[in-house]
Amino acid sequence: MLRFSEVKISNDDYTILAITFLLLLVGLVAIYSASYQVETPELRANFPHQLIWALIGSIFMIITILIPTSFYYIASYWLYGLSILFLIITLLSGSDSPVSRWIDIGPFRFQPSEFAKIAVILALARFLSNEKRNLEKIKDIAIAFGIAFLPFTLVAKQPNLGTAIVFLGILLPVIYWAGLPTFYLFIVIIPFVVMVASFNFYTFFLAMVMIIILLLLFRRGLAISLPIVLLNIAVGVITPLLWNQLHVYQKHRILTFLGLEIDPKGSGYQVIQSKVAIGSGGLFGKGLFNGTQTQLRFLPAQHTDFVFSVIGEETGFVGSIFVIILFLLLLLRSIQIASKVRNQFGSLVVLGAVTILGFHIIVNIGMTVGMMPVTGLPLPFLSYGGSFLIVCMILIGLIINASIRRYKY
């Protein structure tokens, strides 16, 4: 499988491996701290379980590295089709319970939505790396959007909006990397900026001035620029009008859907306790296994979504920044790899993997400090949970896979 003549291992690959295992270690310690004092045996089993998941994940990573990149290219659409099929099965099979995220296969149960993340990266990479693609053409752009929107819709219906949004999050960075003209990116992003800005006259005015200046810089001529300006003015005028037509409960629903409305009893409580945990950690933290918020279980979901709060409380600013910098290095190295990989497919796969990891990292850590809505996105390598950990290890595997074969076309 692995032909050494094709392979060239660089320092970047070792760095990424080292960071990955360091993060795994940090996560295991945090999970141990969060659950070793708990009476319930199921929770106390978290640590050994996660240890096993980490081993299984490492095996998955190695296998992912060993398989030639071309295999992923060939298998990408199949994998995509398979994961869509699984998502549909999940929706249908779980119809008796309101939330259906799991599928049981023999003794294992896994979340198809997690593996769909990999499938979408591969499918997008394959579609966008085809030399016939022209990202100036609406049709190709639309298909690329469709590849991401299909799993988004299926996962959002589960309902699991937090995970679903990841599929959209991948889209723009990947498609831009693949060569979407900056002007198109601009056109896609601008209406959303205008929507948000339109609730205040001055911000709206400022947004429009910026749009006009940027349009002048793009030099696309009046025939294209003027409709864009007019369209955005229309968006800016209509949005507040429509918004004010809505009932309070409708507004509430939309804000909740977007994750902007914080429910004071549910997620609000979690965020407050998480901020208290992190803030009370101070510079050096309360000491490992000594965090009162953690050990007395004031922290909700402290081994899963809020595992970073444990680190923040027990190891303080120093520990938090250490872990954050590990994440940052991982992402920067991976972006560099993406730019060094000589084939388009591999480069796009790496970038997709980076985007997924980065999206999870920023949203999750942002959530623990109250900067992001509580979406239920776990933290790569640190949060407890088998499916997601294996997916993250596979993503690392894909990055290294592309990196060591970067000269192969």
Place this chain on the structure above:
Amino acid sequence: MMRPIILIEKKHYLYSILVIILFLILIGRFFYLQIYKRSFYFEASERNRIREIVIEPPRGVILDRKGEVLVDNRPSYSIYAIPFEVKKADSVLKLAAQIMNMTPAEVKSIIRREASGYFYPVKLKRQIDFETFVRIEEQKLDLPGIIYQSEPRRSYPAGVRAPHVFGYLGEINKDELTKPEYKGFRLGDVVGKKGLERVYEKELRGLRGYQYVEVDAFGREIQRLKDKPEVPAFPGKNLHLTMDADLQRCIEARMDTLRGGAVVVDCKTGGVLALVSKPDYDPEIFTKPVPADLWRSMVNDPGKPLYDRMVQSLYPPGSTYKIVLAAAALENGIIHPGWKNFCPGYLSFGKKTFDCWKQGGHGELDLIGAIEQSCNVYFYKLGLRTGLDTWATYSRQFLFGQPTDIDLIDEKAGNVPDRAYFDRVFGKDRWPKGLVLNLAIGQGDLLVTPLQMARLAMIVANEGVYYPFHLLDYLEDPADGKRQYARIDSVYIKGISPATYQIIKQGMYLVVHGPAGTARAASYGDIKVAGKTGTAQNPHGEPHAWFIGFAPFENPQIAFCILIENGGSGGRVAAPIAREIIKTYFYGAEKGHAQI
């Protein structure tokens, strides 16, 4: 198959910069939370984990002068449920509800409303009766999660009611919480609401202690905090009263069906020996939450049982007040003691006729005789001679219009009408001069409390020396037995000579012991009693019956005032109660009881 890369080299810089910016924002946020706001969040986390457990000190008890316990504490039990335990089985709630005479739905709604954590006990019912307590205890094994905790509750073991004196406890209200004296109190705390419980709240209460325990997110106690030591509680001080339980019980029993009251004070100290106001209420009522309908019925009761008539009610003093006028006249040389007047049974003044109480009149009387027989006509004339101004001056000299400052609340000051008062009521100099005739016999706009009349009796008995009234003898610290006495400074009423007192006392002696005295029923045994009756006309029906006095005559030990609302003649109705008082106080309760 796979085509070579065609991307712009600069793109990865753009992506890297974007990632770095986002991470810098995160790092900034961590700096803000962990460095800049560290102490704020640290305190919040301490508040999370540390629970303060209040240790209620035992409330001081109240004892009489001989050390008999009048107001005590007894354990009472409240039933609590621990939500986490109770939720496990429906049968527990059902059984508990049945024992407490509640429906399971009621119990559930209380738990839902009050629960503040899985492991915080929720109070289901306050002060259960003994039977309920026994049943809970018996079925303990079937009631996991149902617990009881003891709460201090007052009891009155001596059989002394005196509800107006003792007052009662109740949950602090929002108004009280805003007052500085209740700083540090919390809603739901039990404090003295009336009477001594209120006046000596601070002393009785003691100092709360605190324990600090570490709790987890479910409210379960994990451990005692080692770094925060326990603050011990200090028990409240015991109140030793000047009250004589035997005397108090005796008067309460004697006056049980009457409307009025009596006050007996120690002439040598000003200590109150008995203070009875009737109708009253059973102090037991307030030891548990008072049902709304019972409270309403007490408030609306025409007998006004909640009022302390001795302290809070104002009455015209009637003939008892003739003492004040006699003193004013003697001191100003308006008459000499031998001055005589003929009473035909009435006095014509202007167009009006003022009657004496005795039809046909008393005939010729001197001052002592007029006091003995309480002749109105004599005092009408004395009033006319003395005049309003002098009368008012001497009324104030005897401290009327001033509260006694006894250690109770809501005491009234009364009213001594004078020139300025009548000018205000009628217009300047437009008031009828005949008013002074009414005032001379203690009628009209003159208003006094029974306490003030007892004070007058004491001043006469002591010939000018007055000891401020008080119920508290001393505070005793139960921990070390240390006593703390209130400082009582005697007051000397100036401007009245011993000779004047001698004449008045002579008259008062004859009221009880003279052949024509109005209160011959007041004496008992060998004890010589001096007194003065009063029969005060009032718009509410029968006149109020008064009797004030002191005993023994030679060396006064006690002074008293008895009032019976709408009781009729003071000599006939009030004086026999004085006899009861003398008998009990000087001959002892046993003998007193035996002879009733």
